[in-house]
Amino acid sequence: MRGTVRQRGRGVWQVQVYVGRDPDGRHRRKARTLHGSKRDAETALREMVSEVESGQHRPGDDHLTVPDLIAERIMMREPDWSPGTTNEARVRLRVHHRRADLPPVVKVRPQHIDKWYSDLRAQGLGPAKVLKLHVDLHAALDLAMRWDLIAANPADRVDPPKVPRSEITVPTDEQVRELIGAASDDMAVWLRVAAVTGHRAGTLAALRWSDIDLEAGSVVFSRAIARGSGGLVEKGTKADRADAVTLDPHTVAALRAHRTRMAERVLAAGVALEGDAFVWSADPRCERPRDPNSVGQRFLKLRRSLDLPDGITLHTLRHYAASKMLAAGIGSAVVADRLGATTRVIESTYR
Incomplete structure (x- = not known):
């Protein structure tokens, strides 16, 4: 490691250490001026060299x-x-x-x-x-x-701007029934599960048949689908935990019928419906998940066709599920656990 000590005046010294090239390729040096003896300057030089070698000073830090x-x-x-x-x-x-x-x-x-x-x-x-x-x-x-x-x-x-609290939109029972009734078969099941469980589009898209126990009437959300720079990727949930949710008999019946349709579709492609097949998929073999963004776009077209308010989005079904549970007297901690959220978020969002 190169460094120099130069006397700039009586009892004044400049210590300089070469720290390398910056991202633009230019040579960079770290300099310090101090008052004292030459021995003090040499001690300071050793300290600066040690700092550079340990990575405390990087090329281009000043720039x-x-x-x-x-x-x-x-x-x-x-x-x-x-x-x-x-x-x-x-x-x-x-x-x-x-x-x-x-x-x-x-x-x-x-x-x-x-x-x-x-x-x-x-x-x-x-x-x-x-x-x-x-x-x-x-x-x-x-x-x-x-x-x-x-x-x-x-x-x-610095005082960051204050963001005014915005009112959330919660669809009515009638609007949810209207949406489900007008949707195609697979979309109708998606909307029903979203309205019942309150889970996000990414976690619904990641569901595989092995996550659903139709006999017990339960589903486990443990993964999510997100769009990365290279396309769709499977990741952990936003809360980074698995959430087991019970289903009502009507939703179980809807999922049974949906599974039968999917089994018939993959059979036409020459394969059987496996447990790791995605519950919702545009792929004939159900080996690839639905893109949550494309499901959201389908929802917007459906909403416009029914002339429902613009505030109703796919995500508002999450608000619908949470509001229904809270109105039924279910505690915020239980609602948070079911939705894969935190109690603080539930209480601040739906207060």
């Missing part, structure tokens, strides 16, 4: 931009995030963070962040979207603190 820091954090967190979460973070990085007029990380101050948020609001960006950008930025600057690039997080001293 590291906020977007590049956020990009590094995304790469670090990607193994633990769902594909959807990763894709959304990359879209925010590309569309907003890359265009932010912010100085390098080591020079960011609260006033820079305040001005950026004001500019975003002036451009018409809503408070909820600005808040997501604030979460990205705050987490990235926390990472910079852990890397000893900055001593404090400037985002701590």
Whole structure:
């Protein structure tokens, strides 16, 4: 590791250490000026060399931009995030963070962040979207603190926009019956299971016949389907746990009829319906799951054909299930367990 000690004046020394090349290929050095003896300067040089060798100073740290820091954090967190979460973070990085007029990380101050948020609001960006950008930025600057690039997080001293609480839409019993009655056979079963269990489209799409016990009248949700950069992927549920849910006799009967139809379809393709076959699939052999996004698009077409309110979406069937259970006197903890949520979320959403 190369380093130099230069005397800049009486009792004034400059210590400089080469830290390597930055991402643009330019040579970078870390320098420090101190007052004292030459021995003090040589001690400081050894300490700086040790810091560089241990990775505490990286090439280009002084010039590291906020977007590049956020990009590094995304790469670090990607193994633990769902594909959807990763894709959304990359879209925010590309569309907003890359265009932010912010100085390098080591020079960011609260006033820079305040001005950026004001500019975003002036451009018409809503408070909820600005808040997501604030979460990205705050987490990235926390990472910079852990890397000893900055001593404090400037985002701590910035007030993010307050997001007004929005009212949720809960379909009525009549609207749910109308949707199920007008849907095609496989879509009708999907809507019934969604309305009864309250589970998300991703977990419904991941269901295999081995997850359903028609004799016991129960289903286990342990996986979810999400769209990643390379297409559909199977992952853990959002709550990262398996949820066993009991089914009413009418829903069990609907699933039995659906299984019979699927068995006939795969038999026409020359195979038998196996336990690992997906419950909902456009594939003749039921070996590939339905895309949750395509199911959502089918739902929107169905809703428009019935001239139902725009606020009713596939996800509002989750609100319907939760509201029905709470209205029946079921405790929020039990509802949370059934929906694969937390008690806090249930109580704050449906209070």
